[in-house]
Amino acid sequence: MNLQPANVPRWLLTRFNAIYTDPPHYEASYYGPVNALLTTYFPPVDGFLVKPQTRLRQPPQPGGRTSTDSQGQQVGTFDNDGNPDFLVSIGSGQLHHDIPLLIYELKKEDYSTTIAGAQMDRYVVWAKEYQRQIAQHRDVWAVLVIGSESYTYFLPANSADIIAYDVLVNTTGPEIMMLLQSIRTNA
Secondary structure, eight states: OOOOOOOOOHHHHHHHHHHHHSOOSSGGGGHHHHHHHHHHHSOGGGTEEEEETOOBOOOOOTTSOEEEOTTSOEEEOOTTOBOOSEEEEEOOSSTTOOEEEEEEEEEOTTOOHHHHHHHHHHHHHHHHHHHHHOSSOOOEEEEEEETTEEEEEEEOTTSSOOEEEEEEEETTSHHHHHHHHHHHHHO
């Protein structure tokens, strides 16, 4: 897509600074500002869909319960399916044709990186399985936000690799903004 750079409102960046200065007690306090940030970069008018608390289904098991997810995959239905805080997709007028681009998981400032990392690993494995099953291969990115710092993961479409970047970046710093713009532009 040939899109203009996103313009993040100043008030939103000020809100993030307020959250970093005085971290909220509840993880849910991050959801509104992050949703605003993601919809700034990925607005519906440009063909994107930001899905909050979307359910990530696992591959079906032989003889197990199955369903069809919003990407048109045949999936298993389990009680331990993942629910990342946000999934950014290329939207579609059809129920089962969305194409995932970005998984965004949020944790409050003092959350365990070990526990959050294990949860993120499940989401990344789901994304790799999705990439393996679909005909239209797309790169998928994942961002794990823990307060004011973020970890990023890259899942190239035509490779079994999962690249986890161990360098922490500021959750609203230039690295994340450039990553979001790149995903937007290359969708």
